[in-house]
Amino acid sequence: MENMELSQFWCGRRVLITGHTGFKGSWLSLWLLQLGAKVYGLALEPIDIPNLFDQLELPSRLDHFICDIRDIKGVESRIQEVKPDIIFHLAAQPLVLQSYKEPMYTWQVNLMGGLNLLEILRTYAKQCVVVMVTTDKVYKNSKKRQFFSEEDSLGGNDPYSSSKAAFEIAIESWKKSFFDQNNENKIRIGVARAGNVIGGGDWGTDRLIPDIVRSILVNEEVIIRNPDSVRPWQHVLDALMGYLRLAELLHGNNYKKYMDAWNFGPKSSEIRCVRDVIQLFQDNWTLKWCESTSRAEERFPENDFLALSINKAREDLDFSPRWNFNESIQNTIEWYQYVTSGGNAYKKTVQQISDFNSL
Numbered sequence: 001m002e003n004m005e006l007s008q009f010w011c012g013r014r015v016l017i018t019g020h021t022g023f024k025g026s027w028l029s030l031w032l033l034q035l036g037a038k039v040y041g042l043a044l045e046p047i048d049i050p051n052l053f054d055q056l057e058l059p060s061r062l063d064h065f066i067c068d069i070r071d072i073k074g075v076e077s078r079i080q081e082v083k084p085d086i087i088f089h090l091a092a093q094p095l096v097l098q099s100y101k102e103p104m105y106t107w108q109v110n111l112m113g114g115l116n117l118l119e120i121l122r123t124y125a126k127q128c129v130v131v132m133v134t135t136d137k138v139y140k141n142s143k144k145r146q147f148f149s150e151e152d153s154l155g156g157n158d159p160y161s162s163s164k165a166a167f168e169i170a171i172e173s174w175k176k177s178f179f180d181q182n183n184e185n186k187i188r189i190g191v192a193r194a195g196n197v198i199g200g201g202d203w204g205t206d207r208l209i210p211d212i213v214r215s216i217l218v219n220e221e222v223i224i225r226n227p228d229s230v231r232p233w234q235h236v237l238d239a240l241m242g243y244l245r246l247a248e249l250l251h252g253n254n255y256k257k258y259m260d261a262w263n264f265g266p267k268s269s270e271i272r273c274v275r276d277v278i279q280l281f282q283d284n285w286t287l288k289w290c291e292s293t294s295r296a297e298e299r300f301p302e303n304d305f306l307a308l309s310i311n312k313a314r315e316d317l318d319f320s321p322r323w324n325f326n327e328s329i330q331n332t333i334e335w336y337q338y339v340t341s342g343g344n345a346y347k348k349t350v351q352q353i354s355d356f357n358s359l
């Protein structure tokens with residue numbers, strides 16, 4: 001994916017991002033602004049203090065709109081106003097542990113909120129590319145240490161994972177029922193599966209790296225739930241590069257090939273466990289940690305191994321991660337160190353996008 005081609009494609013495009021006030025949404029918004037896109041948002045106010053959306057001064061840099069994705073009239077009004085060429089649907093309740101505490105809310109946001117968008121698009125008169133972002137946790141986990149490919153069965157043992165899997169089933173149903181028939185090449189939907197996305201500016205709760213950073217800043221031990229759990233860690237820019245590439249190809253003449261689900265993650269040789277993340281932080285910052293002795297993990301279980309095969313995206317989307325595990329963690333640490341020492345978050349984020357683009 002050549003940088004010049006990317007800039008030329010996105011310049012002047014009308015792009016609507018649901019969930020633009022979140023971590024990934026903020027990075028995506030800024031990157032698209034750098035590429036010359038006209039960026040419009042639809043989301044709740046950011047809940048974290050601090051939060052990347054405000055740190056990047058995005059309220060004044062894009063067309064900012066507050067709306068609950070569950071409010072179908074509000075969402076429809078926003079789409080009619082913006083008339084987007086491309087939609088990135090990121091709005092979600094994204095936390096596994098939170099989904100145990102608020103299962104109904106999680107399902108309402110992740111399934112019914114997404115269905116609101118699908119329903120509105122049924123009568124949308126303009127051609128539109130839609131990238132629906134779900135998660136790497138949509139797969140039915142058989143407890144085998146396997147790399148999930150897009151053909152594997154969907155499932156989900158917790159409310160978050162199951163709500164996302166259910167949304168994917170709904171997407172496929174709406175595609176077959178409404179968008180494959182008499183579509184006139186208008187609504188082109190692709191699904192992006194990515195998870196364990198890391199990078200500077202994530203201040204979410206119950207997430208490994210934000211928890212580590214907060215503990216460092218107050219000089220306290222961070223309590224680690226599952227230090228031996230393996231995850232497909234990837235930098236947010238690598239995941240977003242996949243989303244952008246998928247949107248480009250959905251816009252092209254051969255778009256039907258790309259109206260499918262796609263895994264985005266690290267190379268198979270780059271998956272690591274939580275201990276490896278901790279070790280890199282200890283090598284680059286002052287970190288104290290201990291393993292949790294709570295039995296909460298038994299009440300709120302998480303899979304101890306999760307990995308994705310990205311062969312399909314590599315072969316058909318020409319997707320290949322640019323930053324390996326060490327580079328992803330190191331760039332993340334550098335962001336937090338710079339910003340928490342008084343550095344400007346916008347300046348640092350723009351610099352990292354530039355560094356990534358230059359590869």
